[in-house]
Amino acid sequence: MSASVPPPTTDAVVVGAGFSGLYLLHRLRQQGRSVVVFEAGADVGGTWYWNRYPGARVDVESLAYSYSFSPELEQEYQWRERYPTQPEILRYARHVADRFDLRRDIVFRTRVAAATWDDDAGAWLVRTEHGDAVTARYLVMATGCLSAAKLPEIPGLDAFQGATYHTAHWPHEGVDFTGRRVALIGTGSSGVQSIPVIAEQAAELTVFQRTPAYSLPARNRPLRPEEIAARKADYRAYRQAQRESAAGIPVTPPTRSALEVSAAERDAIFEAAWESGSLVNLLSTFTDLATDQAANDTAKRWIHGKIHELVADPRVAADLCPEYPVGTKRPCLDTGYYETYNRENVHLVNLRRTPLVEITERGVRTTEREHAADVIVYATGFDAMTGALTGVDIRGRDGVSLRETWRAGPRTYLGIGSAGFPNLFMITGPGSPSVLSNMVVSIEQHVEWVAGMIAHLREQGLRTAEVTAQAQDEWVAHVNEIARHTLYPKANSWYMGANVPGKTRVFMPYAGGVGAYRKKCDEVAARGYEGFALT
Numbered sequence: 373m374s375a376s377v378p379p380p381t382t383d384a385v386v387v388g389a390g391f392s393g394l395y396l397l398h399r400l401r402q403q404g405r406s407v408v409v410f411e412a413g414a415d416v417g418g419t420w421y422w423n424r425y426p427g428a429r430v431d432v433e434s435l436a437y438s439y440s441f442s443p444e445l446e447q448e449y450q451w452r453e454r455y456p457t458q459p460e461i462l463r464y465a466r467h468v469a470d471r472f473d474l475r476r477d478i479v480f481r482t483r484v485a486a487a488t489w490d491d492d493a494g495a496w497l498v499r500t501e502h503g504d505a506v507t508a509r510y511l512v513m514a515t516g517c518l519s520a521a522k523l524p525e526i527p528g529l530d531a532f533q534g535a536t537y538h539t540a541h542w543p544h545e546g547v548d549f550t551g552r553r554v555a556l557i558g559t560g561s562s563g564v565q566s567i568p569v570i571a572e573q574a575a576e577l578t579v580f581q582r583t584p585a586y587s588l589p590a591r592n593r594p595l596r597p598e599e600i601a602a603r604k605a606d607y608r609a610y611r612q613a614q615r616e617s618a619a620g621i622p623v624t625p626p627t628r629s630a631l632e633v634s635a636a637e638r639d640a641i642f643e644a645a646w647e648s649g650s651l652v653n654l655l656s657t658f659t660d661l662a663t664d665q666a667a668n669d670t671a672k673r674w675i676h677g678k679i680h681e682l683v684a685d686p687r688v689a690a691d692l693c694p695e696y697p698v699g700t701k702r703p704c705l706d707t708g709y710y711e712t713y714n715r716e717n718v719h720l721v722n723l724r725r726t727p728l729v730e731i732t733e734r735g736v737r738t739t740e741r742e743h744a745a746d747v748i749v750y751a752t753g754f755d756a757m758t759g760a761l762t763g764v765d766i767r768g769r770d771g772v773s774l775r776e777t778w779r780a781g782p783r784t785y786l787g788i789g790s791a792g793f794p795n796l797f798m799i800t801g802p803g804s805p806s807v808l809s810n811m812v813v814s815i816e817q818h819v820e821w822v823a824g825m826i827a828h829l830r831e832q833g834l835r836t837a838e839v840t841a842q843a844q845d846e847w848v849a850h851v852n853e854i855a856r857h858t859l860y861p862k863a864n865s866w867y868m869g870a871n872v873p874g875k876t877r878v879f880m881p882y883a884g885g886v887g888a889y890r891k892k893c894d895e896v897a898a899r900g901y902e903g904f905a906l907t
């Protein structure tokens with residue numbers, strides 16, 4: 373027994389009380405395990421606790437973006453809108469926490485700073501930023517894929533004399549933009565959702581765009597009682613279809629190439645998807661949008677046409693048209709995004725023509741001029757997929773650092789474990805479908821799989837599970853191989869780590885689809901957790 377690390381004081385430490393951490397706590401408790409959850413925020417909800425910017429909504433429908441583990445919860449909960457707002461989703465997370473009495477095992481306002489594996493004790497020593505320590509047999513990182521917010525790397529961030537906000541750290545009391553000149557940097561999902569709302573309030577809104585987004589009108593609306601009743605009557609079959617689908621949202625799979633239909637038929641199919649207000653419908657129009665440049669170009673040209681229809685000034689419309697293949701950066705779902713550029717108080721600055729130089733005392737300077745502002749909104753995204761994991765000083769066997777080990781890109785087996793880090797599990801880690809899917813479906817699958825693994829270890833009287841180097845090498849090669857057959861690597865996206873200067877460019881999620889991935893995970897478990905060394 374190590375002198376420094378006592379035997380585990382709890383079975384599991386879970387980091388994060390978002391959708392992953394909440395369900396893990398519930399599931400592990402059901403197995404009789406003791407669990408301590410550390411959460412940096414003052415309440416549950418994770419993503420939906422932090423991202424309170426105006427217009428924040430999920431881009432998956434509420435009746436699909438919800439837990440399936442409790443049929444009672446499914447039946448009781450009343451979703452109001454097709455695409456729920458951030459407050460509505462946060463209300464749901466709070467409801468789940470209360471309904472399953474989860475809060476008593478969650479330590480709020482506490483960030484985990486470090487976790488060190490002690491081989492003699494067979495335990496993780498977990499330290500919080502407040503200096504408290506707890507030892508646990510298992511460490512589960514339920515830290516989310518998009519939780520380490522990122523500011524732009526430009527000089528002068530501290531120089532600005534007005535107020536600044538990052539979309540992912542929005543004040544709980546909201547921000548009143550009335551009469552203010554607002555500069556907003558970033559046109560990913562957070563920018564695209566907040567721009568139309570801020571534009572309605574602000575005196576002037578100047579949007580600084582480095583890369584345009586493809587965005588589809590959400591056509592959000594209140595849910596109709598009959599559609600809620602129909603889904604609730606058929607929830608079990610629907611959930612099964614979600615689990616077997618490609619992205620955790622059942623759609624009729626396409627059967628034809630975009631290049632084998634007439635232009636008129638193709639346009640009609642794109643139009644129907646555009647009208648449906650569903651990203652997955654748009655991306656599932658043809659078999660080859662994700663894999664064939666010429667097929668993808670048909671979608672690109674069609675969406676460019678839509679942007680030119682919606683935006684009055686042809687030069688602004690041209691600046692809003694992306695050049696990378698559709699779907700290779702995460703597309704957005706909006707409410708009135710393109711039309712917002714027809715407002716007289718909204719101005720678009722194309723940073724490709726006039727790059728950002730610095731933030732000044734008075735506003736934002738590009739190579740062309742200084743744009744004066746009262747408020748700067750940073751909608752500049754996240755150190756995605758790895759940032760929250762490498763943000764904790766995780767040390768595995770022999771003191772090896774996860775941060776260092778992943779310097780050339782994350783290496784995992786199934787996106788769940790990493791060689792050299794026994795009893796460390798990740799929920800929706802890099803190398804799993806995660807961000808390419810309906811997150812709740814992928815979260816539930818990982819939580820159930822990890823809980824199953826822990827139950828197996830207990831039943832067999834085993835102490836540790838550790839990914840083998842061979843299984844990891846093979847999985848990483850497989851993840852890369854699948855990505856190579858897609859157009860994803862063609863865009864400078866956060867999927868590739870391209871938004872973080874110095875981050876190694878490697879396609880991080882698994883693009884093989886949630887159905888196939890689940891099957892693989894189930895096979896691994898059925899073979900006694902093949903690819904893990906169990907001791």
Ligand code: N01
Nearest residue numbers: 430431524525558559560561562563582583702751752753
């Ligand atoms: O972040 P992003 P996000 N100078 O990385 C720009 C999910 N999400 O918070 O593309 C100038 O997408 C950057 O430019 P570029 C969803 O998965 C979902 O918007 O790197 N610009 C980009 O335009 C989403 O994909 C929902 O060239 C700079 C923007 O900032 C993910 O979260 C809602 C810059 C960042 O866009 C992240 O979305 C919100 C710089 N130095 C989020 N640095 C829904 O469910 C960055 N940018 C609807």
